[in-house]
Amino acid sequence: MVSIIILTHGLLGEELYRTAEMIVGIQDKVENISIHSGLSLNEASLQLEAAIDKFKDDCCIIFTDMFGGSPSNISMAYLAQDSIEVVSGVNLPMLLKAFTMRMNPNYSLTEIASASAEAGRSSIKVAGSLLKIRS
Amino acid sequence: MNRIIYRVDDRFIHGQILEGWVNYLNIPNIMIVNDVLSGDKIRTNIYKSVLPESSKLSVYSIDDFCKKQPVSKIKKNYVMIIVDSVHDLLSLKKAFNDDIYINIGCVVSKEYDICVTDTVFLRTDELESLKELASSYEVYVHKVSWEKPVILSKFIGKVQNEHRR
Numbered sequence: 001m002v003s004i005i006i007l008t009h010g011l012l013g014e015e016l017y018r019t020a021e022m023i024v025g026i027q028d029k030v031e032n033i034s035i036h037s038g039l040s041l042n043e044a045s046l047q048l049e050a051a052i053d054k055f056k057d058d059c060c061i062i063f064t065d066m067f068g069g070s071p072s073n074i075s076m077a078y079l080a081q082d083s084i085e086v087v088s089g090v091n092l093p094m095l096l097k098a099f100t101m102r103m104n105p106n107y108s109l110t111e112i113a114s115a116s117a118e119a120g121r122s123s124i125k126v127a128g129s130l131l132k133i134r135s
Numbered sequence: 136m137n138r139i140i141y142r143v144d145d146r147f148i149h150g151q152i153l154e155g156w157v158n159y160l161n162i163p164n165i166m167i168v169n170d171v172l173s174g175d176k177i178r179t180n181i182y183k184s185v186l187p188e189s190s191k192l193s194v195y196s197i198d199d200f201c202k203k204q205p206v207s208k209i210k211k212n213y214v215m216i217i218v219d220s221v222h223d224l225l226s227l228k229k230a231f232n233d234d235i236y237i238n239i240g241c242v243v244s245k246e247y248d249i250c251v252t253d254t255v256f257l258r259t260d261e262l263e264s265l266k267e268l269a270s271s272y273e274v275y276v277h278k279v280s281w282e283k284p285v286i287l288s289k290f291i292g293k294v295q296n297e298h299r300r
Contacts, residue, residue, distance in 0.1 A: 009150070037253045040243040041146050068185035069150040076181045 002102040002112055003029040003055035006090065007048060007075060008065040010034060013090070020095045027099055029055065035071055045074050052078060059083045059109040061098060061116070063090040085113040087120075094120030136280075137236040138213055139206055141227070144240040145219040147172070148182045148192075151241065152217070155279025157190055162213040165192045168200045168227060169219055197226045204230055220244075221261040225268065237274040239265070239287065251290050252276055 004027075006013035013032050021027055031051040035044045052060065060083060064072040067088035075086045087094070097119035101112045140162075144152065147167055156162060165186065172178055173196040183192050193205065206214055207230075218224050221242070239255055247256035255276055257265075265274055265287055275284035 038243055038256065040245055042245070066150050068148070068153045070146050073146075073149065073178075073181055073185065076184075077177060080177070 001029055001058065001105070002098075002107075002109055003031075003058040003060040004095075004098060004102070005031045005033065005048070005051045005055070005060060005062045005075075006095070007033045007044075007062055007071040008035065008090065009069065009071065010036060012065055013063070016090060016092055016095055019092060020099055024096055024099050029058065031055075033071075041070060041074065044070065045077075048074055048078075052084070060085075061109065061113050062086045063095065063098070063116075064088045065090055083109070085109055087113050087117050089117075089120055091120045091123065093123035136284075137234050138211075139232070139235045140213060140215045140238055141224060141231075141235055142215055142217045142238045142240050143219070143221055143224050143242055144217050145243055146241055147217055147219065148185060149241075151279055152215075153185065155281070156215060158187065159280050160213055161189065162215050163190055164209055164212065164214040165190055166200070166205060166214065166216045167192065167194045167218075168197055168216060168223065169194070170196045173199065197223060200227060201229055206230060221257070221264055225264055228268075231272065235272060237268065237272050238277045238284070239274065240276075240278060252278070254278060 006017055011034055014034055017030060017032050031054065033044070033047045033051060062075040062084065064075055064086060065088070066072060072086065072088045078084045079086060094116045098112055098116040101107055101115055148165070157165065167182065173194050179194050186192055195203070195205065206216065218227065241254045242256060243254065244256055244258060246258065248259045249257050249262055251257055268274055269287050274287040276287055276290060277284035
């Protein structure tokens with residue numbers, strides 16, 4: 001099963017993870033890392049390294065909150081490894097897609113990462129405009 | 136605020152820099168001065184990839200920056216020079232001129248004596264060095280550009296008062 005690391009600023013990732021589990025149930029092979037304002041980049045990198053090491057026998061997707069932010073930047077340093085993919089802009093639909101899709105062992109790391117990113121993107125709606133179109 | 140912004144930020148380029156400075160002020164020239172990063176192509180490419188297309192990143196070692204003086208070649212628009220420590224900021228002193236703005240943004244040293252703000256933690260020797268620098272230049276603690284900058288001398292007074300208690 002593809003492992004998942006959620007690496008975000010503050011408690012965003014922890015709460016997303018907790019909320020996703022409310023919907024799709026308890027998950028194995030997930031690590032959450034929270035970068036708080038007082039945490040140095042080096043300490044955050046060490047925590048990420050430990051999480052990646054824990055999942056060294058699996059493929060792994062690292063979900064980060066903001067492209068260009070520190071969580072994303074330190075994760076991208078691992079992209080030289082074929083077994084790791086980084087997807088930024090994590091939101092709840094994105095995480096739910098990854099959690100459900102990885103249960104099927106036929107899907108590859110790239111397929112899960114791409115579908116998760118698409119689920120995250122397509123869930124963003126300006127709901128008012130949508131209603132106006134339908135009325 | 137002066138055009139040439141020196142920023143101490145041990146995360147180099149990250150959310151605060153992108154949203155709070157580069158995008159908000161349309162800063163076209165970003166320079167990182169750091170001896171480790173100047174030899175690290177992967178991290179340099181990561182930082183280049185996250186900047187908007189309108190912004191150019193150059194990375195220099197301290198010696199290279201002092202020798203080439205690249206800031207002097209940019210006559211208009213904002214320039215942001217990022218270093219990761221107070222020590223490195225002081226190494227660039229010979230490149231300073233009257234048009235600079237010194238900004239202590241994010242310093243999360245592992246060992247520190249003084250918590251200045253939630254993102255600025257300094258050792259006593261770093262604060263002393265900044266105090267000396269503040270006698271010639273205006274040194275501010277300034278997280279993002281739309282926030283009101285706080286001149287560092289205000290924190291120095293506050294820290295000294297706390298130590299006296």
